[in-house]
Amino acid sequence: MNPFVGDQLANLHRLAPEVVLSVFGILVMIADPFVGAARKRVLGWVAFAGAVLALASVHIANHFPGPAYSDLIRVDSFSMFAHVIILVAVALAILGSLDYLDQQHIQRGEYYALVLFAAAGMGILAGANELVTAFVGLEMSSIASYVLVGFRRRSPASNEASLKYFLLGSFATAFFLYGVAMIYGATGTTRIDAVQAALEKIITADQHEPALAVLSLALIFVGLGFKVVVAPFQVYAPDVYEGAPTPVTALLASAPKAATFALMIRIFYVAFSPLTGLWFWLICVVAVLTMLVGNLAALVQTNVKRMLAYSSIAHAGYILVAFAASTSLGVAAVLFYLAAYIFMKVGAFLIVTHLGQQDEKRVSIQDYSGLASKQPVVAACFSLFLLSLLGLPATGGFLGKFFAFQSALIVQRRSLTLLVVIAAINSVIGAYYYLRVIITMYFQAPSRDYTPSRVAPAVAIALAIAAAGTLYLGILPSRVLDLAQAAADSLFSH
Amino acid sequence: MSIPIILFLVCALVAVAGAVVLILAREPIHSALALVVVMMALAVLYLLLGAPFIAAVQIIVYAGAIMVLFVFVIMLLNAGVEERTDFSxxxxxxxxxxxxxxxxxxxxxxxxxxxxAAIANGAGSSAGESSTTELSEMLFRQYLFPFEATSILILIAILGALVLARKEE
The missing domain is CATH 1.20.5 (Single alpha-helices involved in coiled-coils or other helix-helix interfaces)
Structure with a gap:
């Protein structure tokens, strides 16, 4: 075969998940006009098939490790691990959307196409080895999210959330882009590994960090910190998570976060590794702020969606604890945490989706009173997800936190030990608001005026997968942990 | 002072002034016109940097197409004077x-x-005719992937506009 053609084919294989997602997204778009209004659900199943096939195609990409497209994309275990997390979250969110969209009378093909395109963008984020490529991926995932958040067009809250997210999100991406420009000014390249080499050279020659690179570090952190929702860039999140259609909230709180954390790890651990001494303190301070803001604000929420939004802010803080460890063990802990996190978070939001009813009227904690006597299985599932978010042993959330804290303690730095102590205190604060919901469900008299609808089969499948994932990671973590460690090692082996 | 430096100073000042007016103007149409000024001044700066192709694209795409769209939108919405809110x-x-x-x-x-230092002895050195060739080399070889991914990005934007603008049945 012509070597050029062979090369291009290998490149396509390396991008198999993104290609599959884009093809299915376009397929949904083309099929949309030919499907009658009453049967739009079919498109949801097509999209689900696309997400599952993309998940399977990670296997294909895995057979072609190495750089793709002049090293703009890296196919390594790290990228593949992140891909699996993202695609599982996307598939679960699609399953949760099918009946929700019917119920709200907004069943449309565009919804699924946007979800698939957003997933393709997140895949690019996870594999990007170059900052302009990462920017395109970031925009793909962000712009699709802005629209998805505003998908309940008749609801003012949804519109407001969409506009807010769009305006602030555009600002955040601008910060990221500004940072990319600065690092290009400092090093003359935007390739992540080349930036690392250039920075090392400059620092050994000048004996101090180049100011532009430090500036770039700060600006890029603002941009990405907004997307993973850490304090002090968290202000928008509760409003957006509350206003968005709940399955979209499930997606927003999981997949883009995992993808952006993957990119953040690549940028901070590889490109900015010569500046580790600087960003270590940045991450530490932000982690403390994020945990405190998330947990303290969650205490006073009466709306379940807002409560879970603040809880996801707190979890970003726990992830940053492992991030601050700046070791390969820390990266593995972040990856494992993300894997456990998407199951419990998507699961919890899908329960809220199921209980929300027409126009999402039933989203206050009081609406959940006595749920255990009406729908015992749903209440049990929700309790499982909440206990996992709280970090009870035998759940994925517990081991996620355990490995995160362990990876920070093992470094034996006083600041990191202090950080873990603060994180542990925060976990205890978190117990209050998670347990409050469980107590409401089990020990309060059921409200008479509210009967939750039956659990639709698609939602039941999604909940079963999420619950199984949470328990599996909590009881048999070794296999996933090994994969996470291999993924973390692949990041440093280039 | 040599002519390029004078030209640079003038255009840079015009660009900054235009940007300030763009933000402070109360009539949307004034803001739009200020944006044209910024774009034109930037185009001259690109020329000074030895990138005639980018300068031409800047004028055609931004000062031309995008500005016309802006003005049309302002006209169609019949946007009045902007309301001022106090800073917090x-x-x-x-x-x-x-x-x-x-x-x-x-x-x-x-x-x-x-x-x-890398830029100085790398990309920025070339000028004149070769820069367009070089640009296409970069765009269609080295940066082929983000270039292609942008097409999906545009597709997302079109789809999004469709979703948000369509009439509810």
Missing amino acids: KLAKFAGVPLGFFLLLEIAHWLAHSPIG
Whole structure:
């Protein structure tokens, strides 16, 4: 075969998940006009098939490790691990959307196409080895999210959330882009590994960090910190998570976060590794702020969606604890945490989706009173997800936190030990608001005026997968942990 | 002072002034016109940097197509005078000074940094005809992937506009 053609084919294989997602997204778009209004659900199943096939195609990409497209994309275990997390979250969110969209009378093909395109963008984020490529991926995932958040067009809250997210999100991406420009000014390249080499050279020659690179570090952190929702860039999140259609909230709180954390790890651990001494303190301070803001604000929420939004802010803080460890063990802990996190978070939001009813009227904690006597299985599932978010042993959330804290303690730095102590205190604060919901469900008299609808089969499948994932990671973590460690090692082996 | 430096100073000042007017103007149409000024001044700066192709694209795409769209939207919406809201106290006493501080800091470091020694002996050196060829080499070889991914990005934007603008049945 012509070597050029062979090369291009290998490149396509390396991008198999993104290609599959884009093809299915376009397929949904083309099929949309030919499907009658009453049967739009079919498109949801097509999209689900696309997400599952993309998940399977990670296997294909895995057979072609190495750089793709002049090293703009890296196919390594790290990228593949992140891909699996993202695609599982996307598939679960699609399953949760099918009946929700019917119920709200907004069943449309565009919804699924946007979800698939957003997933393709997140895949690019996870594999990007170059900052302009990462920017395109970031925009793909962000712009699709802005629209998805505003998908309940008749609801003012949804519109407001969409506009807010769009305006602030555009600002955040601008910060990221500004940072990319600065690092290009400092090093003359935007390739992540080349930036690392250039920075090392400059620092050994000048004996101090180049100011532009430090500036770039700060600006890029603002941009990405907004997307993973850490304090002090968290202000928008509760409003957006509350206003968005709940399955979209499930997606927003999981997949883009995992993808952006993957990119953040690549940028901070590889490109900015010569500046580790600087960003270590940045991450530490932000982690403390994020945990405190998330947990303290969650205490006073009466709306379940807002409560879970603040809880996801707190979890970003726990992830940053492992991030601050700046070791390969820390990266593995972040990856494992993300894997456990998407199951419990998507699961919890899908329960809220199921209980929300027409126009999402039933989203206050009081609406959940006595749920255990009406729908015992749903209440049990929700309790499982909440206990996992709280970090009870035998759940994925517990081991996620355990490995995160362990990876920070093992470094034996006083600041990191202090950080873990603060994180542990925060976990205890978190117990209050998670347990409050469980107590409401089990020990309060059921409200008479509210009967939750039956659990639709698609939602039941999604909940079963999420619950199984949470328990599996909590009881048999070794296999996933090994994969996470291999993924973390692949990041440093280039 | 040589002519390029004078040209640079004039255009840079015009660009900054245009940007300030763009933000401060109360009539949307004035803001739009100020944006044209900024775009034109930037195009001249690109020319000075030896990138005639980018300069031409800047004028055609931004000053031409995008500006016409802006003006049309303002016309169709019949947008009146912008309403002013007061700054919050936090923004007034912390945000504005800190913003200025950041601006000064960025300017200071930009002025004192050896801006990419690599750029100086790399990409920026070429001028004239070859720059278009070089650009296409970059765009269609080295950066082929983000270039292609942008097409999906545009598809997302079209789809999004469709979703948000369509009439509810």
